[in-house]
Amino acid sequence: MKLVAYDGSGQEIPGAEVDPAVLEVEVPITNPFKQVPIQLKLIGQLPSGLSVENLTPSAEQATIYGPQTELDKIDFIEADLNLSEVTKSGKVDITLNKSDAITEVSPAAITVDVQVVLTQTRTIQGLPITIKGLGNGLKMQIMNPASGQADITFKGAPAVLDKLQPGDVSVEADLSGRGPGTYTIPLNVNSPRFVDQSGGNTSIEVEIANIGTESTPTPGVPTTDEAASGGVIEPDGGEPTGTEAEGTGGTVGSPTSSPSPTPTPSSSLSSSPSPTDGA
Known part of the structure; x- marks a missing residue:
């Protein structure tokens, strides 16, 4: 860099000698x-x-x-x-x-x-099933399993399975786009990292009907309210609001009878080694 002399008004001074006349300057540049x-x-x-x-x-x-x-x-x-x-x-x-x-x-x-x-396995029984996407003006009944709850077998490392609690797992069934009729709905099981489903319920059978339609109860199968008590119903356009099995325009209608308390997942847990299971 060449050096130049300036006066007090900022004007270059002609003929002024500067020693040294040139300087080498290093300016570090840092990327963001x-x-x-x-x-x-x-x-x-x-x-x-x-x-x-x-x-x-x-x-x-x-x-x-x-x-x-x-x-x-x-x-x-x-x-x-x-x-x-x-x-x-x-x-x-x-x-x-x-x-x-x-x-x-x-x-x-x-x-x-x-x-x-x-790898080892562990079964958690009586997990509630969250029902999503039940259309407005519709009600549903879980036909199978009759309890309205899911029994899921998980696989993973023993230390990881030992810490697994029912609250760490969610089981969901999506009824979106389905009208009155009987359907087999796959279950979506969400579990913690390094834990996978290896057995148990993979789907449920449900019957969907219009609200107000009378249906003949099947022996051994819970009624609409009883089936709903095993899970949570989330209708279209609404948040999970309880155990009613009806979709009513984005809010869940009140059941005709008091719903049963939501069952607590069974504390009976089984664990067995499974060297042949994949991770």
């Missing part, structure tokens, strides 16, 4: 950066008979560099962990996924301590 959490993306499956007990990454956050407009769009950064390549407990090195818009990631890779054990 942002710290974001690292999310492990699990791909593939463990070999049959093994389940994940715990995953511990060497870092939980990463610093990403790039244009500020791109940084503002990113809330986390992923790292792929391929479970199909894991055959025993140990440490696995994986690279963080960097998009083209990001110029740098620090750290660029992390180490994950993977703990795997033999």
Whole structure:
């Protein structure tokens, strides 16, 4: 950089000599950066008979560099962990996924301590079934299972299954778009990470009818109110509001008789080893 002399009014002084006449200046330039959490993306499956007990990454956050407009769009950064390549407990090195818009990631890779054990199973009985999407002006009755509740068998690591509680699991059936008639509805079972369904109820049989339509009770099958007492009814356009099995324009109508208290899931839990089950 050439140096020039100026007077008090900011005008260059002709013929003025400056010593030294040239300076070398180093100006550091730093890209915008942002710290974001690292999310492990699990791909593939463990070999049959093994389940994940715990995953511990060497870092939980990463610093990403790039244009500020791109940084503002990113809330986390992923790292792929391929479970199909894991055959025993140990440490696995994986690279963080960097998009083209990001110029740098620090750290660029992390180490994950993977703990795997033999798979076991556990059954939780009497789980309530949440009914979603029951149309306005319709009522429903769970025909099978007769209890109106679900018995689900889960698989996973023994230490993980030991901590599993009924409140950690949700069981849902979606009746959206269905009018009067009898249907077999698949169940959607949501469970914690590293816990999967391996058996038990996978669907329910329901009968849908117009409100006000009389139906002949089937011996051994709960009535509309009795069936509803085993779960939660969520009609179209409304939030879950209790145990009524009717959809009435986005709100649930009052039952004709007092509903039975919502049953508590059975405390009778079974656990058995299953070396052949997959994770």
